Amino acid sequence: MKLSSVLTTSLAVLTLFASTSSEAHRVWIKPSATIVSGDSEWVTFDAAIANGIFYPDHYPLGLDRVEAMAPDGSAITLENGHKGKYRSVFDIELEKEGTYTIYSASSGLSARWVDAEGERQYWPPRGSQKTNEDFYKEVPQDAKDLEVSERSHRVETFVTSGAPTYDTLGPTGKGLELAPVTHPNDLYTGENITFKFNIDGKAAAGTEIVLVKDGERYRDQSQPTKLETDEKGEVTFTLDKPGMYWLEAEYADDNGKAPASKRQGSYVAVLEVLPM
Template identity: 40%
Template sequence: MTQPALRLAALAFALSCAVPAVQAHNAWLLPSTTVLSKGDTITVDAAVSNDLFVANHAPLRIEGLQIVAPDGSPIKPENEARLKHRSVFDVPVSQPGTYRIAVLNNGVFASWKDKATGQTKRARGTPETIGKEIPADATEVSVTQSAGRIETFVTVGKPSALKPIGQGLELIATGSPTDLVKGEKSTFTLRIDGQPAKDLEVTVTAGNTQYRDKLNELKLKTDDKGQFSVTWPAAGMYWLDASTRDNKTTVPQAKERRLSYAATLEVSP
């Protein structure tokens, strides 16, 4: 994908951010650091941008923000703010171990033909509200469920194991997602509802895309166990994303479920 194409994709996504987003493409969380020797407070930027990790387009909505401490307890963000080009918040990280910081975008999307005008209408909402949006006499009704996860990880001291979520599309690292090193190979597993995500395309893109004529992203694919490996070509911040769809909906009206995942990972020299 060229930079102009990335910008167009980012624009389309940003427009959808007025409500919970369908996909995580070009949307990211960027922590001020991913590894600390002792407890402190980190700052996280959240945005949808023209260039990876450069807040130059639109803020990411963070209503679905979830921060989980190493012991599994939830943590409340501090100093939340929505700026013109980015959202920002602080996270106190006092416990030793690995923290998961994620924004969840779950919703339902519907389209139908209006009986009176013949025009196509669209609405977004929750499983509880979407039925109220669709008129009783609507035709050609299509309902789609979406489940997206955008996340990053921070470790204080020694890394700790992350508890699998078991819902939607998720990433599981063989080692620690905060212990990645230039020139070394890292192995990950993608799962859907706790089961291996087989034959799924994964894209890994280094930051600083504004300084490159080409994205030079790595295109990978999961095996029968949902596993894939990355040999990191350089140090820096990377954006990993994947998406798929299936018919395993939990919303009665929906015939399709769209799943997306994105993570920001830091690679050390």
């Protein structure tokens, strides 16, 4: 079965995992391999929203929200897609050499306020798909303590056939994005890794980053690595243990576009670190 790749601009994904707190759900698109060689190789993927890292136990990520891009920038079709109870799965065929990007992106408005009974209200409702036009219809513009945020979210992973390429890794200028200095498929233990983050095309200084290694389910504690970008939006770090890593970055400022007063960006990537 072939599934067409569609980019949604709804907040349905955002409302499911809007926080980096320990209670928040975590989203991921995890490949079976990040580096392959040979002609017409296949890679399979798990996509889920879960309580932990790489252990699906909550909700599948909808495949209508996932896109795949070949090394030359062309869209490729997700193959053999299936949405299960706790995860979605799909395959892609790597017919060209270079780096493939597999991602899901969304953006929109969110709001919170206090109603006439003194109760805190939130918009949009969890899991719903709303537009900016819906915001003006459904959110009382004169509500007490009304706070409106412009939010973006991006979830992605990278797979390379042969030698890594950078052609499709350039930022789009929308939301919080990774602009890798070190290629995301060229990560090794003990070596410096440098990533740059942009928000709407400009350096995202002060972006807070959390890295969690696979196997979290079998540790007493999550043991996250916490980092923060410098004034250039860059961060440099090393990792001592090989394996798959879940990276989440969060950014916030007061530069939202009207009607929003705040701007928030969230970014998630699944990365593989190989032994040196």
